[in-house]
Amino acid sequence: MTSWHISRPYDRRAFSAPAGAERGRGPRERRRWGVWRGEAPRVIMKHRTLLATIGLACAGLALLSGQAASRGFDPALLLKPPVDSWPTYHGDYTGQRHSKLTQITPDNVHQLTLAWTFQTGQNAQIKASPILFNGIIYITTPDNIWALDARTARQIWRYTYPTNSGFHIGHRGAAIYKDTVYLTTPDAHLVALDAKDGKVKWDVVIADAKKGFWSTNAPLLIRDHLIVGVSGDFDNLPGTLKSIDPETGKTQWIFYSTPPVGTPDSISGGATGGQMWNAGTYDPELNLFYVGTGNPTPVLNGPARPGDNPWTCSIVALNPDTGKLAWGFQASPHDTHDWDAAEVPVLVDAAFNGQPRKMLMQASRNGYFFVLDRTNGKSLLTTTFAAVNWSKGIDKDGRPIPNPEKEPSRDGRLVAPDEGGGTNYRSPSFDPKTGLFIVSARDAYGIYFYKPEHGDYGWAGADYGVGGKGYLRAIDYTTGKVRWAHDLLGGGAAAGVLTTDSGVTFTGDAGPNVMALRTSDGTTLWHSGIGGVGNGPVTYELDGRQYLLVGGGAGLYAFALPERTPNSQPLTPNGQ
Numbered sequence: 001m002t003s004w005h006i007s008r009p010y011d012r013r014a015f016s017a018p019a020g021a022e023r024g025r026g027p028r029e030r031r032r033w034g035v036w037r038g039e040a041p042r043v044i045m046k047h048r049t050l051l052a053t054i055g056l057a058c059a060g061l062a063l064l065s066g067q068a069a070s071r072g073f074d075p076a077l078l079l080k081p082p083v084d085s086w087p088t089y090h091g092d093y094t095g096q097r098h099s100k101l102t103q104i105t106p107d108n109v110h111q112l113t114l115a116w117t118f119q120t121g122q123n124a125q126i127k128a129s130p131i132l133f134n135g136i137i138y139i140t141t142p143d144n145i146w147a148l149d150a151r152t153a154r155q156i157w158r159y160t161y162p163t164n165s166g167f168h169i170g171h172r173g174a175a176i177y178k179d180t181v182y183l184t185t186p187d188a189h190l191v192a193l194d195a196k197d198g199k200v201k202w203d204v205v206i207a208d209a210k211k212g213f214w215s216t217n218a219p220l221l222i223r224d225h226l227i228v229g230v231s232g233d234f235d236n237l238p239g240t241l242k243s244i245d246p247e248t249g250k251t252q253w254i255f256y257s258t259p260p261v262g263t264p265d266s267i268s269g270g271a272t273g274g275q276m277w278n279a280g281t282y283d284p285e286l287n288l289f290y291v292g293t294g295n296p297t298p299v300l301n302g303p304a305r306p307g308d309n310p311w312t313c314s315i316v317a318l319n320p321d322t323g324k325l326a327w328g329f330q331a332s333p334h335d336t337h338d339w340d341a342a343e344v345p346v347l348v349d350a351a352f353n354g355q356p357r358k359m360l361m362q363a364s365r366n367g368y369f370f371v372l373d374r375t376n377g378k379s380l381l382t383t384t385f386a387a388v389n390w391s392k393g394i395d396k397d398g399r400p401i402p403n404p405e406k407e408p409s410r411d412g413r414l415v416a417p418d419e420g421g422g423t424n425y426r427s428p429s430f431d432p433k434t435g436l437f438i439v440s441a442r443d444a445y446g447i448y449f450y451k452p453e454h455g456d457y458g459w460a461g462a463d464y465g466v467g468g469k470g471y472l473r474a475i476d477y478t479t480g481k482v483r484w485a486h487d488l489l490g491g492g493a494a495a496g497v498l499t500t501d502s503g504v505t506f507t508g509d510a511g512p513n514v515m516a517l518r519t520s521d522g523t524t525l526w527h528s529g530i531g532g533v534g535n536g537p538v539t540y541e542l543d544g545r546q547y548l549l550v551g552g553g554a555g556l557y558a559f560a561l562p563e564r565t566p567n568s569q570p571l572t573p574n575g576q
Contacts, residue, residue: 072178072195073133075223079284086132086538086549088279089173089218090427095281095346097429099539102502103546108561109504109516110526115547115558118153120146125534126551127494128173129218129427131181132540136195137549138181139556142168142216145183147198150542153558157198161185166214167231170534172279172425173218175226177246184215188230190244204249206230207240218279219244222289222320225252229276229291233338234458236261236297239274239312243323253323257293257311269307273297274314278342278425282320283358286375289320290347290360292331294340300408300450300461301336308333313341315362315370317377327377330399331364336407337390337448338419338463339366346430346437352380352478361477363428363439365421366390368400369480383480385473386422387443390415408450408461418446418465420492427496427536429505431519436474436483438505438519442492444468468492472507474522484522495550496536506548508533514550514557530557 073087081087083101090097104112120126124141131138136156137148143164147156166186175182180201181193187209192201206228207213212235219228226246239257244250257274259266268274273296280291296312298304311325313332318325331341346361352371360374367388371381379398391400406415420442428439445468450461470492471485488509495508504525505517514537515527530552537550548559 073176075177075221078221083541084135086130086540087176088131088220089129090279090281090344091538093282093284093347095344096348097427097496097498097536098431099498099500101500101539101541101546103541104500104504104548104561105502106504106518106525111561112516112526112528112548112559113562115560116153117558118148118556120144120554122554124168124170125532125553126556127170127534128551129536130538130549130556131174131176132538133176135542138174138176140171140174140183142171142186145174145181145193145198147195150540153556159183159193159198161191166209169214169216171216175219175221177221177226180246182219182226182246184217184219184228186214188213188215190219190228190249192246192249202249204244206242211235212237213240215277217277220279220282221246222282225320227280227289227320229278231275231277231294233273233295233297233299236272236457238272239276239293241276241291241323243320255318255323255325257314257316258296267310268296268312269305269309271296271305271309271312273299274312276342278344281345281347283347283374286358287319287321288317288326288374290315290317290345290374292340292342292345292362294342295335295338298456298458298460299338300448300459300463301454301456302334302407304456304460309335313339313366315341315345315360315372315377317374329370329372329377329379331362331368331370332366333399334402335366337415339364339417339421341365342425343423344427346428347374348430348477350432350435361430361437363423363437363441363475365417365424366400367417367422369437369475370398371477381480385439385475385480385482386441387416387445388422408448408463410449410451412447412449414445414466415448416445417442418444418468419463420444420465420468426494429497429499430477431499431505433501433503434519435477436519437477438472438474438497438499440470440488440493440495440497440507441473442468442470444491470510472497472517472522486517486522486524493533495533498537498539500539506537506550508550512552514552528559531555
């Protein structure tokens with residue numbers, strides 16, 4: 001793992017050495033430490049004094065990180081996170097991924113420069129949202145978590161989970177509570193780590209990996225409940241969500257979106273599945289937790305599980321203290337195309353048709369955009385935001401009506417969207433000033449097959465992508481109309497979306513670039529080629545400076561406006 005801290009953003013010569021790098025005594029040493037011909041003279045300490053100073057600095061860093069961890073994270077901060085933090089997967093409970101920070105604006109965003117970068121040294125792409133609290137960043141890949149100094153990217157500690165046979169498809173991030181950091185694992189464990197040094201406090205099983213469960217989930221903390229989900233498409237497994245005591249690791253409750261196989265009088269029509277593998281959202285006034293559920297199993301064999309198969313491909317509202325279902329809304333009744341409704345249920349308080357509403361919005365994998373009253377799950381708006389040819393219309397409850405002619409068949413059926421969906425795990429953003437719901441979308445087609453010989457277990461069929469095109473789309477939540485669209489260069493991008501109060505939208509394309517757009521119209525303002533962006537960008541402010549933090553390939557990149565000299569005026573929202 002290597003981190004570089006750029007001490008003067010516009011001067012590529014001014015790198016500080018990565019942690020652990022060897023230091024020579026000749027011209028290379030002078031270059032590495034910023035002593036170049038033509039620069040203004042600097043005072044160079046004697047070798048022994050330099051080593052002592054470095055030792056004191058390292059000790060100071062350890063002390064500060066220990067002090068930061070010892071202060072601990074208060075769950076109440078999630079109700080209104082401070083600007084110097086990003087303390088949970090979505091940044092806060094709403095899932096809006098919108099920041100109040102305004103230092104980076106449409107007028108100065110083109111000045112963004114690299115502040116630091118951290119390379120994990122892994123093959124896995126960073127898909128996780130960084131968690132930030134007390135100046136420490138926690139970033140994950142499957143089996144790994146790093147604690148980094150948010151100002152310099154220097155590694156404070158790293159934890160690596162033991163080698164396991166779990167499904168290593170990706171990881172969405174960590175969670176924090178008091179002085180503990182939590183990591184889910186590919187073999188469906190939840191590990192509690194000391195935030196100070198990464199030492200294991202406890203390790204519990206969420207679900208049995210030998211049965212086919214795995215976890216990529218970023219846990220969500222609600223008071224003293226740590227809510228974690230699992231995945232498991234390849235076997236006929238019940239949709240399983242757990243609340244775990246963050247102090248002890250003991251299970252508090254289990255919610256099943258579908259009952260275990262053999263449950264009498266099953267409401268799911270014999271379907272299993274409906275896994276809750278993405279982070280949900282929470283309304284503290286209603287005390288309701290919202291989460292999307294995945295596809296039913298067997299996946300493509302619809303006749304094996306007649307009916308609508310609740311609560312698969314649904315949005316459900318649960319009491320976080322008990323796990324009891326308050327209401328459910330099914331985005332894809334009787335899904336036969338692997339269209340999980342696990343996409344983020346975004347919470348918005350605003351007017352709808354002239355009346356103040358507590359709303360939930362989701363751009364779902366099946367190509368539909370839903371606006372619900374989150375107090376009761378009733379539909380306010382249902383419309384498409386991507387190419388859709390599989391439904392016959394909308395029913396009285398605002399649910400799409402599946403067209404039987406688009407069911408997988410022996411000779412194949414051409415269906416839009418394809419199995420990857422009109423969108424997927426990548427997080428959208430809601431901008432309150434413009435009323436735009438901005439999502440990474442795809443218009444894509446696939447061919448779906450099913451024959452009885454495929455059986456009734458697991459995937460139970462086959463599908464092939466035909467082609468598609470990716471766009472960033474800005475949806476007016478009041479009408480469902482697409483206000484603007486931005487070409488994402490190729491069949492689709494993997495990045496999530498971040499918006500800010502200053503009118504800037506950050507995301508990534510398939511270029512692969514991280515980029516900034518004007519929120520009002522989608523105009524490109526800035527981009528930087530950092531590798532494939534696989535996570536949702538986040539932002540925070542430290543020492544009066546706003547940072548943009550985003551993953552590119554296996555690296556984490558922090559961008560900021562140029563630092564000011566001691567005689568310069570402080571940065572303002574216009575960068576003047």
